[in-house]
Amino acid sequence: MNELKIFSIQKNIHEDNVKVANETREELNRQNAYLINVMSSPGSGKTSTLVSTIKALKGEMNIGVIEADVDSDVDARTVMNAGAKAVQMHTGGLCHLDATMARRGIDELGVEDLDLVFLENIGNLICPVGYDTGAMKNIAILSVPEGDDKPLKYPMIFAKVDALIINKIDVMEHFDFNMEVLEERVRKLNKDIKIFPISAKTGEGLSHWTDWVKTEMKRR
Amino acid sequence: MHELGIVYEVIKIVDAFAVENNLIKVDKIILEIGELSQAIPRFIESCYPAAISETAYEDTKLEIITIPATGECRSCHEVFNIIEHRKICPKCQAEDFSLISGQEFNIKEVVAY
Ligand SMILES: Nc1nc2c(ncn2[C@@H]2O[C@H](COP(=O)(O)OP(=O)(O)O)[C@@H](O)[C@H]2O)c(=O)[nH]1
Ligand SMILES: [Mg+2]
Ligand SMILES: [Zn+2]
Ligand SMILES: [Zn+2]
Numbered sequence: 001m002n003e004l005k006i007f008s009i010q011k012n013i014h015e016d017n018v019k020v021a022n023e024t025r026e027e028l029n030r031q032n033a034y035l036i037n038v039m040s041s042p043g044s045g046k047t048s049t050l051v052s053t054i055k056a057l058k059g060e061m062n063i064g065v066i067e068a069d070v071d072s073d074v075d076a077r078t079v080m081n082a083g084a085k086a087v088q089m090h091t092g093g094l095c096h097l098d099a100t101m102a103r104r105g106i107d108e109l110g111v112e113d114l115d116l117v118f119l120e121n122i123g124n125l126i127c128p129v130g131y132d133t134g135a136m137k138n139i140a141i142l143s144v145p146e147g148d149d150k151p152l153k154y155p156m157i158f159a160k161v162d163a164l165i166i167n168k169i170d171v172m173e174h175f176d177f178n179m180e181v182l183e184e185r186v187r188k189l190n191k192d193i194k195i196f197p198i199s200a201k202t203g204e205g206l207s208h209w210t211d212w213v214k215t216e217m218k219r220r
Numbered sequence: 221m222h223e224l225g226i227v228y229e230v231i232k233i234v235d236a237f238a239v240e241n242n243l244i245k246v247d248k249i250i251l252e253i254g255e256l257s258q259a260i261p262r263f264i265e266s267c268y269p270a271a272i273s274e275t276a277y278e279d280t281k282l283e284i285i286t287i288p289a290t291g292e293c294r295s296c297h298e299v300f301n302i303i304e305h306r307k308i309c310p311k312c313q314a315e316d317f318s319l320i321s322g323q324e325f326n327i328k329e330v331v332a333y
Contacts, residue, residue: 003333006329011233012324013226014325095222
């Protein structure tokens with residue numbers, strides 16, 4: 001009978017994920033593709049915002065989208081019709097993407113001919129933000145009907161993203177959503193965050209967001 | 221489910237470690253999970269059997285050590301459990317603290333031969 005021994009591993013479970021994510025970033029940099037990870041609750045307007053963004057920027061660059069939010073290919077088809085190259089991932093029931101899954105999507109999409117790539121992450125404010133996907137920027141979308149108290153309920157995502165889009169400002173008057181209160185709550189968690197109030201539907205405010213994307217792409 | 225994916229990740233890392241160190245049999249895996257980690261120990265325990273079933277780790281036991289969520293008050297430097305005290309310093313009532321522990325998710329060690 002062999003004797004049992006204790007072997008110390010002391011390994012953070014996220015270490016491997018960070019390693020894969022860093023490799024992805026290097027590869028994307030080599031191919032000159034800029035990846036933005038888009039997170040929100042279901043229905044906040046990830047797909048709609050991507051459609052408006054694609055329409056605004058497609059004259060200047062080639063855009064790709066990795067759709068991971070829903071299993072059917074409706075969103076992929078929608079962004080393709082707007083003028084992007086797109087792939088649909090089949091994530092059946094998962095609640096977040098890790099770097100390995102994101103890499104699979106990137107490889108399937110093929111980024112050699114792309115300048116800008118969006119990852120529409122799984123609709124969930126809790127766990128996607130815990131996983132580095134290899135993106136250069138992480139953004140969240142909060143829509144007006146969801147309420148200005150979301151940063152109190154889900155602080156982690158607001159604390160960690162580089163930019164926050166407040167979508168559906170066209171329906172602002174029907175909701176008691178206070179933009180100043182929201183901004184104050186968000187800045188308390190993340191003082192340097194960029195905040196872009198937009199309407200994906202009417203296009204209001206969109207250029208501030210697309211200008212930021214272009215500036216960040218040039219900056220890297 | 222969030223925890224199932226995490227358990228697969230644990231098995232993957234342990235498996236790589238076992239191969240690297242020529243381990244014949246892993247008797248037990250010991251995890252350290254912070255109270256603020258995204259994984260809930262009870263859920264990890266409940267999906268563990270499904271993750272190991274029909275693998276080389278079918279008989280491997282799992283032990284979870286919980287690490288408390290502690291913070292240090294930025295005003296008076298009191299160290300306190302931030303869940304128990306609802307993020308408010310019990311000594312000076314300040315709400316500003318720096319997190320010392322609680323977000324860990326580590327594979328601490330394995331018992332094996
Ligand atoms: N009024 C309004 N509705 C919007 C806006 N953006 C998206 N929607 C609607 O919100 C719903 C969900 O949008 P979608 O882009 O599919 O959200 P996703 O699940 O985050 O991808 C759809 O019915 C959209 O038409 C907006 O700016 N204003
Ligand atoms: Mg969508
Ligand atoms: Zn998850
Ligand atoms: Zn104090």
